Amino acid sequence: MHPNIYIPDAFIEQIRKIMPDHLSMDDFIASCKTPLRRSIRVNTLKISVTDFLERVADKNWTLTPVPWCETGFWIEREDEESVSLGNTAEHMAGLFYIQEASSMMPVTALLKDNDALDCVLDMASAPGSKTTQIACAMQNRGALVANELAASRIKVLHSNLLRCGVYNVALTHFDGCVFGGWAPESFDSILLDAPCSGEGAIRKDDDAMANWSLESVEDIAAVQRKLIESAFQALKPGGVMVYSTCTLNLSENQNICHFLKDRFGDSVEFEPLNDLFDGADQACTAEGFLHVYPQIFDSEGFFVARIRKHASVESPQVKKRLGKFPFNPASDQDTQIIAKELETTLDITLPSESEIWLRDKEVWLFPSQLRPLLTEIRFQRMGIKLAEQHKKGYRWQHEAIMALAKGDEKVSLALTAEQAKEWFMGRDIRPEQTPGKGEIIVTYRDYPIGIGKWVSNRIKNGLPRELVRDTNLFDI
CATH class of the missing domain: 3.10.450.720 (Nuclear Transport Factor 2; Chain: A,)
Incomplete structure (x- = not known):
């Protein structure tokens, strides 16, 4: 439990007013004070769920399926103290992504009965959990634009995309409000996981509510209105977008969606999510939005709305000065x-x-x-x-x-666990077999982990410096 977690009285009062009758306020507060369950999502760009489960069967991992994501699992590990999940061989090889279970919901909502994935926009994408989830559905076909306003987060986003083998993605660094004018009606599907006050994140971050106030919520809602309007303008007629947040108040959730409906009228349809997964109706609002209180599924608090665009809408006129494209x-x-x-x-x-x-x-x-x-x-x-x-x-x-190697190439070399550890620590490898020539793909347990080059009887390590790990590496 997190008995000393800070929960403002004004927040409690706000939730008390809006929480449905079938839910308990005591359960809500107890959930907020209970640490969040860890969860992961299998990266099907590299490995199937079946193969992944076989691969980790010899570990002391207990994996419980997440109902709303076929590739998602809650995870309990006996070796949690000795090796961080991010330093396991499977994570470093890009076979899974550490992602909170609730945050898998928006992408599931976007993808349901939706094969319009030729050109997709993730409008606020760092650190990349939902971007990589969308990429798995696209199987590196089409094009995925991942936008992030915060310069400091772009490097992490890029690193996660590369680790997961995503190569159909383009990164942009804008305020999402520009897309409506710069790329009107250009995207088949759009995810807007909007920046928010983070009320739902209280279970994983003790300080989530440290700067919370009713005034700050209204300030954030003003930004969200601009973002959802821009996203809708950038969406092709007939296309689908999902608006989501990890917060619980009406100002940043239902009210934002109704603002869009008021702004564009019959062009906007809310598509109900009652049957998105077994039990979804426990969290559904009258409009068919998912308003996930943490006690319903023992998860983060979350909000998800699916919106269909039925007709063209006006977009702002902008003057563009792009500069020369250097390729x-x-x-x-x-x-x-x-x-x-x-x-x-x-x-x-x-x-x-x-x-x-x-x-x-x-x-x-x-x-x-x-x-x-x-x-x-x-x-x-x-x-x-x-x-x-x-x-x-x-x-x-x-x-x-x-991104491109499978691990069974003729020029691949399987490393032992000890050699793989050396590799991830940036060191050269001295295999026992007869030295070869030129470049070689190194693998660990059948999956590529990098490229090296034969120099005499050793393989020169080609791991980029920023990926080198020094300590607390996976167990053998």
Whole structure:
């Protein structure tokens, strides 16, 4: 229990007024003071749920399925004290993502009966839990734009996307309010997991309510109104968007959705989520929104609304000054040369829905679906860096291996647990077998963890410096 957790009286009073009759205020307060259950989501870009469960069967992990996410599990571990979940081999290989169970709900709501995923926007995406969840559904097809306003969070977002092997994504660094004017009616589906007062996060953060006040809630709601309006303008007619928060008050939730309905009338339809999963109706409002109090599913507090756009709406007129795009598409000949070299040296085939772009000596893989937006939006980062060209050919990049390698390539080498630990600590490996030549994909328990290069009888470590871990690594 968190008996000393700070819960403002004004917040309690606010919840008392809005909580449905079938729920208990005592249960609510008790839940707020109970630590949150840990949960993970299997990254199906790299491994199926069945294979993942087999792989971790020899660990002392108890995994309980999350009802609203087929790839989500609550996790209990006996080795929790000795090894952090983020330092397990499976996490570092990108096989799962540590994600709060409630936060899996918005993406499930967005994806239900929705195959319009050619061009998707995640409007407030860091640190990347929902972005990577959407990416799994897209299976690296189409294009996924991940926007984040906070510069300090973009690096973490980018790192998580690379670890999970997402290569159809482009990062933008804007106030989400610009999308309605800069990219009107450009996206098939949109997730707006809005910045909020974080009332639902009280179970995982003792200080979640430290700066809470009724005034700050209203200030945040004003920002949310601008964001939801912009998101709706950026959505194609016929498309679906989800608005979600990890907070509980009406000002940031139901009222924001009704503001959108008042603003755009019959173009806006609220699609009910009563049957999103077994038991969803316990958390549903009259409009069909999910208003998740923490005691209902023993989770974070959360709000989720699914909105359909039935007709075009006006968007603001903006003047654009983008600057020069510093990349050029590779010629067919260059693309064939690069593809052949990749296949010859690493036994990897270029994905079909991507294109090669060049900048100086750099070789990049961009999602084809984004080409129409290249003249409309300034992107911070796009796709993955495949290689750097040098006199004798190409120097393939770690991120390309994590995204494209499967682990069964002819030039792959399986490391022992001890060798894998050495690898993650940035050290060179000295395998017992006969030395080879050139670059080699290193794997641990069948999954790629990086790229190295034979130098005499050792493999030179190619792990990027920022990914090197020093201590508390996984158990053998």
